[in-house]
Amino acid sequence: MFLSLAKLFEAAGGTREQVLLVHPAQLSRWLDEAWEGAALVPELPIGSTSTQAPFLGDPGIIGALNLPNQRFPALLAPSGIRPPEADRFTGAREQSTRRGVGLLWHHLIYAYLIESTGTFEVFAEVVRRLVIGETLGTLSLDGASWLRATEELFFRDPPLYSIAGIMSEARPLSRVTRRNAYWRMFGFDLPHALPDWPSGGGERRDWKAHVGSSANADFRPKWTELLRQVWLGLENFLNTSGANATDPSYIAFLCESIKDMLNNRRRGGLLAREEFVHVTVLSWFHLSLQTDTPIVRDLKAEATSPADRLSLIAQRVGMAPAARSRELFELAEKMSSVLRAIELGLFDDPTAAATLFDATTALGGEMRDLIDLWQSATGERVKDRPIGNPQVLSAQPVRLPSLPAVAEAGANGHSVR
């Protein structure tokens, strides 16, 4: 969400990093306004199907969790944010959350990919060292503002009745809550282990078991297959003669399968609030690394990319980020957009699915980048095909159910002969 606010600051003539200087009380209230503003997001003009905010699972979840419309005197004050002024309190709500087309947060995959770089743990250590000693030196005034906001917003209990308040006795560790959401939605766990602090008792050990069977374990194979098929389409996009293994119908089928899988986890608005909060947390740290922000300068980590800045900051606190941080940072927004589009049903028919490998559109270009980055980040050889086989195969792999399990054992447990 903070990336959206940064864009509003930039559009109003300010700079993106000014968001990091806004008072944490205002930012906290703005998050509640932004949550409410999601109800303004319009349907997308993709055809005759309704696309009423399915990213929420149930559009009613906004109102269900939201404070009713306040009358004077208000129970809670508005954020008072008015871009591009970071140090002003207007006494009114930030306008984009009240009128216009609203704000939409990134897909949960964005939070997963950014957290996979190690960003959260590196900054957690930075904050810890800055508040308990002087091993990292002193901060500028802007750096001190960043530190105060970061500690208040993400390393303590959120304010009562805030939309960001997803920590409680029932789920005391924010780190585990995020892993829980990633596991349920994608069947992915983070590549690094949980740190030793803070302690979390049983939740720390058993969180996967508590999820039960409601994890989308099939997400990764389907996603990789989709990338493989889109790559075939991109390779053959300009073909005017000869064999063309592109199969838009199969691509549409894969998109629909992924859509159904993800929407299953969102039934009744499940995970909507958690996604909002997790994306918000990680977008703060992503924004802190996008440019040479005050905290980056104070830590003497000026560089030309978020991955390089993170690497330099990690060195200051004796840590190392993920080896493929650059790819993960680059992937985050692209993969988020594509998964959002898939969940909205943008590619549910073969004609629409063909846009994924239309190299002349922004979407086609993003898919090409996404395939490159995914292959590089994960090591999965999406572009490779079997060599030495001149026969042109169908794009759709054939996987028939195997029989041996049935044939080998009879009703009494003995082999059938």
Next chain:
Amino acid sequence: MPTQQEQLMQQLVELTEAVKTLAARPGHPPAETPQRPPVVVDVDIDEPAPVTDADRVRQRVAFSYQALGTLTGRVSTATGREFDVPVVKAARGDNTIVFDDLPPGAHWVELRTGGKVESLRIRRTPDRDDDGDSDRDGEGDRRRSDAGEVFPKLFAASEPIGSTVFLRTARGPLIAFGPRLAAFGSAEPVEPAELAVT
């Protein structure tokens, strides 16, 4: 030996001519119904009008993807504006919808709620002289040339509208999008504190 840029320009000119020829073909339905003014196929080098149904579908998908990027606050690449899709302000009256910040070339609007769709030609609001009203929001000068209105027939004032999309011609291309519109009279009141500031 033509340079690569000259070759590209030549291809663009050929594409433009091809699209114009297709648009002028007698097979196209005549736009002579009394409700609709003639369809003008306005060819844009950057964004040619779609010529087939499949083109139209793909253009909608590509546009929706870009609009999605705009909504999530994505930043365009240094060489493009792919995630800066123009956003039009809209407000609902009793039997009218008024628009502000209309981009150049936005002549049609498509109102949509689920499968219910209505396409309307936008009536641009005539230029006005500066008066007391023009200073509202400090945007008086800008309001004069980019405002417009439509009078929906299919959508009653009591019906919410899920999306507003702006097109160059009735058939495309899509060039901007607007907000979800609540039923007339159902919008939330402005907070007292907000009135004091704005």
